Structure formats: C-alpha cells, structure tokens
Amino acid sequence: MSRLCRSARWLLTGLLVLLAAVPAAQAHESRPAYMEIRETAAGQYTVLWRTPVLAGRRLLVVPRFPEGVRNLRAPVVQELSDSQLERRWIDAGPEGLDGARIEFAGLQLSITDVVVRVHLLDGRSWMAIARPSQPWVEMVAASGGWATFSDFLRQGFAHILSGPDHLLFVFGLLLLVRRRWMLVKTVTAFTIAHSITLAVATLGYVQLPAPPIEAAIALSILFLGLEVLRARRGGTSFTIRHPWVAAFAFGLLHGFGFAGALSAAGLPPTAVPLALVSFNIGVEFGQLAFVAVVLLLARSLSALTLRWPRPVQLLPAYAVGSLGAFWMIQRLLSV
Structure with missing residues (x-):
C-alpha cells in the first residue's frame, strides 16, 4: 500500500501544478x-x-x-x-x-x-x-420527481469534480494515510461528516456565511499539507496517528461548502429532501471516482522502481500546503 501511495504522489504532482495555474476564483465556480x-x-x-x-x-x-x-x-x-x-x-x-x-x-x-x-x-x-x-x-x-433526482445527482457529481479545493483535501488524505483500512476509515469519516452538515445547512437548521466557511476550507487544506510534510519527515502528531478524526472535523466544514451550492438552487420546500439525497449521492460518486482513479493509476505504476530525490518526494506536500495557503489568503481578503 505504501508503494502504491508513493506512485500516486508522483503521478498527481503534475496535476497539482496545473491546479496552481487555475485562477483560484474558480474553485467553486460550480455553484449554480x-x-x-x-x-x-x-x-x-x-x-x-x-x-x-x-x-x-x-x-x-x-x-x-x-x-x-x-x-x-x-x-x-x-x-x-x-x-x-x-x-x-x-x-x-x-x-x-x-x-x-x-x-x-x-x-x-x-x-x-x-x-x-x-x-x-x-x-x-x-x-x-x-x-x-x-x-x-x-x-x-x-x-416530476425523477427529473429532480437525476438533475441534482449530476449537479452533485459535477460539483465535487469541478471543485479543486475539495479534491485537493481528499488527495491530501491519500498522501497522509498509507494503510488500506485506515484509508477506508478516514474517507468514510470525511463522507459522514460532510453529509451531516450538508443536510443540516440545506434544511435550514444551521446558517453560516459563505466567505468564512470558504476560508476555513482553504485552512484545512493548508493544515493537511503541513501534516503530510511532518509525516514525510518522520514526525508524528494526533492527526497522523488518528487521521480519521481530522477528516471528520474538517469534513463538517466541507459539508457547509457543499450546502452553499445546493442552497443556491432555491428549491421549494417539497423538493428539498429529494434534491438533498440525490445531490449528496452525486457528491459521493464523484469523490469515490476521484479516489478510484488515483488508486488505479497508482497500481498501474506500482511495478516501477524509481528512486526520487528527497526534495521531489516532499513536493506533493508543499503543493497541497501552498495552494491551501494561497486560497486562504485570497478568501480572507474577500470576507
């Protein structure tokens, strides 16, 4: 599994560089x-x-x-x-x-x-x-209902795949967690957490302003990048030992970010439950598709025995943290 994760890091380093070139203002252009x-x-x-x-x-x-x-x-x-x-x-x-x-x-x-x-x-x-x-x-x-379900299923799928900040956080989890079952546990905790806040925000039980939430999401990416860097240097922390706890805590923030996209749809009360379920399913399908592509591509490269210089090995962690810091500063300036 560790060999697989190493391959995934090098495979997606180029992707991270491309993400850095994308205007940060488009991180959530997928909001309808x-x-x-x-x-x-x-x-x-x-x-x-x-x-x-x-x-x-x-x-x-x-x-x-x-x-x-x-x-x-x-x-x-x-x-x-x-x-x-x-x-x-x-x-x-x-x-x-x-x-x-x-x-x-x-x-x-x-x-x-x-x-x-x-x-x-x-x-x-x-x-x-x-x-x-x-x-x-x-x-x-x-x-009627089927059109609403299919429309918001597609919208949830598109939202997660067109949101580089959410995908970058998931990618950071893949970098941090090496053991297979711990990875399953961590991704599941992230899924449960953002499903909870997506539901309570969309149903109107909790209302938080969008700009601070977006800044906090960027902060979670910066934090995760620092933890990945600490782990690569042989250090340890509560997050490194129990990554599922951090994934759950930050997943609550990311759920509010997802809710902003769904709330912007201006749904009538009778359509909210169905749209909420289908949008959340779409988000999960998109997230699982991203994880599956990373792991499948990494497995296809796992036979390669490449030795990378130490600075190159740390490049993915720096890329995650740097993009998180950039988005956080930009979003704080817009609050």
Whole structure:
C-alpha cells in the first residue's frame, strides 16, 4: 500500500501544478446560478436572477429572453457577499413566455449550471436546469420527481469534480494515510461528516456565511499539507496517528461548502429532501471516482522502481500546503 501511495504522489504532482495555474476564483465556480420567473399578470413576470460571486468575480453568464420581451421598469441590482441579485419586471406580450426559450449566454464557457424555477398564474410550477452542454431552458413544464433526482445527482457529481479545493483535501488524505483500512476509515469519516452538515445547512437548521466557511476550507487544506510534510519527515502528531478524526472535523466544514451550492438552487420546500439525497449521492460518486482513479493509476505504476530525490518526494506536500495557503489568503481578503 505504501508503494502504491508513493506512485500516486508522483503521478498527481503534475496535476497539482496545473491546479496552481487555475485562477483560484474558480474553485467553486460550480455553484449554480439561479433564476426564478413568477407570472404576476397575463404575459407579465417578475424575474429574480442570481449569479455566484467568489473573490470579487461574478460568473459571466447573461440571460437572453425571446425577441419582443421588454422591461416594464429598470432592473434593480443588489450586491451580496457571495452573489449578485438582479430583479426584473418584464412584459412578454399577450402570448406570454409559454413555450419560449430562455438562453444563457456564456454558460457554455463555464463549469456550472443554471437552476430555473417557474410559477404561473394558472397554478403550474416546475424546475429546469440549463447546463454548459445545453445553455437554455424552454418554458414547458418538466417531469416530476425523477427529473429532480437525476438533475441534482449530476449537479452533485459535477460539483465535487469541478471543485479543486475539495479534491485537493481528499488527495491530501491519500498522501497522509498509507494503510488500506485506515484509508477506508478516514474517507468514510470525511463522507459522514460532510453529509451531516450538508443536510443540516440545506434544511435550514444551521446558517453560516459563505466567505468564512470558504476560508476555513482553504485552512484545512493548508493544515493537511503541513501534516503530510511532518509525516514525510518522520514526525508524528494526533492527526497522523488518528487521521480519521481530522477528516471528520474538517469534513463538517466541507459539508457547509457543499450546502452553499445546493442552497443556491432555491428549491421549494417539497423538493428539498429529494434534491438533498440525490445531490449528496452525486457528491459521493464523484469523490469515490476521484479516489478510484488515483488508486488505479497508482497500481498501474506500482511495478516501477524509481528512486526520487528527497526534495521531489516532499513536493506533493508543499503543493497541497501552498495552494491551501494561497486560497486562504485570497478568501480572507474577500470576507
């Protein structure tokens, strides 16, 4: 197992270097944008458009309504700590928006989704999701529970795989833990912890501001990098002896980070339990896929008997800690 983990470290060192070149503001670009369309009179609607903001940068996605749609009054824009809210009042004419297509320019260049909720005067309501592969939605009632389940399953899967900070923490756990069963125990503790806080935050029992949570997540990566470095130098600590405890404690923080993505979807109360379950399953599938790829690639290289210089052996630990420190400083400056 130790030989396998050594191979994994060298295999993913290049990946860490690439992550360092990615703008840190995109660490959570996968948080969805959100649009709510509510019909107030025949052919007239109020539109709430929310786009995520991280480190002062707003997701560059612009909604485009069909030709003929006009503003009834000037839009109102409100800047929040983690998003930008825009309210519109529009008139779509006598035919309204029924069957129309709303496009989201720039979405195809991002790694996020747009969740759209629609409420009509006749009592119909539904939810749809626009994706980079399909940057538009049609104003047609979507199917029920299965559509919600599959949509948020994919969203959870995409969120974890497009969030380099969460993946970097998992990678740090792989570097720290050498024994197979301890690794299983540690990853399981991380999973249980972030599932708990994802649930309590999404259901509204605990509400914490996003910027400090994001900074604390970066701090957990920095801490883990230092512990990996200590272990590689032959030292020991409580975290090194009991990595599952640290994984559980920091997993609680990461769960609040996941909850920010799910809460941004603006789900109706009746859809929250199903979306919560499917989103969490998607997150776990994505996490397990990442771990499986690392271990499978490492196993394929385990036959190699390479001797690396000491500085190179410590490079993965420095990379994890340095990226954690960089993200932490950037996020603290944005609090």
